[in-house]
Amino acid sequence: MGEVRACPCRRGEPFDGCCGPILAGEKAAPTAETLMRSRYTAYVVGDMDYLLRSWHPDTRPAELALDPDQRWLFIEIVGTQRGGPFDDNGTVEFIAHYTLDGTRDTMHELSTFVRVDGAWVYLDGTFQA
Numbered sequence: 001m002g003e004v005r006a007c008p009c010r011r012g013e014p015f016d017g018c019c020g021p022i023l024a025g026e027k028a029a030p031t032a033e034t035l036m037r038s039r040y041t042a043y044v045v046g047d048m049d050y051l052l053r054s055w056h057p058d059t060r061p062a063e064l065a066l067d068p069d070q071r072w073l074f075i076e077i078v079g080t081q082r083g084g085p086f087d088d089n090g091t092v093e094f095i096a097h098y099t100l101d102g103t104r105d106t107m108h109e110l111s112t113f114v115r116v117d118g119a120w121v122y123l124d125g126t127f128q129a
């Protein structure tokens with residue numbers, strides 16, 4: 001069946017064995033970092049539905065518009081706090097690399113994740129200088 005596609009989150013796994021099943025709702029992200037990576041992958045593949053589903057209901061935007069001129073290159077996880085299988089909150093600091101209209105730039109954010117009904121969701125984030 002088709003070619004094996006590397007997962008955009010760059011964990012070194014094929015998409016179908018990494019973020020694919022999480023985006024499809026077949027598998028829950030066990031940690032906040034896994035959820036963060038899956039949300040990055042959703043930005044890469046343009047899965048708006050998953051981005052909204054994995055957003056906390058209190059902070060979720062009504063709709064999302066992705067900039068078609070923005071190309072995501074890769075994500076670096078800078079650090080994590082809590083967010084493990086036995087935690088109910090955690091933070092992930094990351095730097096996402098992209099190009100916008102051909103110019104390279106980065107987004108550096110400290111994101112907060114919490115569990116809702118057992119599932120990790122993105123609560124909010126603050127940009128890091």
Ligand SMILES: [Zn+2]
Binds near residue numbers: 007009010011
């Ligand atoms: Zn992945």
